[in-house]
Amino acid sequence: DSGVTQTPKHLITATGQRVTLRCSPRSGDLSVYWYQQSLDQGLQFLIQYYNGEERAKGNILERFSAQQFPDLHSELNLSSLELGDSALYFCASSGREVGGPTDTQYFGPGTRLTVL
């Protein structure tokens, strides 16, 4: 158990809908990262938050957004869903923003999203 929790574990929805994925980082971790794992794109970085502020953006679509709340949990919002958005969405957390030996990312169990 990494200490990172994600809900829900599975989500099935229809095209055009909107969903929210939730992540709680390990106790004490300030950084949260979202990754998407799909069959055709592999593991891709979406977005990073540090202590409530956005720090970096990767290949995140405009239909997707995220935020980190004062209690440090994070939510990833996916809207106008398409079939191609079906994937495993991981949240990871780390203790420090600046790289260092302790700045290792630990992953949650993921949320499997299926868009029908």
Added chain:
Amino acid sequence: AQTVTQSQPEMSVQEAETVTLSCTYDTSESDYYLFWYKQPPSRQMILVIRQEAYKQQNATENRFSVNFQKAAKSFSLKISDSQLGDAAMYFCAYRRSQAGANNLFFGTGTRLTVIP
């Protein structure tokens, strides 16, 4: 942009034998971190081992060790005394060490099968 290449989509090893998984990466930076993550059928991403680029000594974690060749930009994972529980997808990952974006760049993975 950093790229990570895993040229072996699949590998197999006999139980109790040794196997080496390959990884190469491309970067213009001198300081960075490299990781191997394991993804078993449960889909959980589990950290196996970490290497700091400024360290010449290869990292070791029990049966897992790396061969880090900085000049060649190579980072292979050796698994000794392979066990059935080692069967999984293995991902090589790169991370910058500078402040700011600390996301991971992943390779496409190597599926390891352990033969009893």
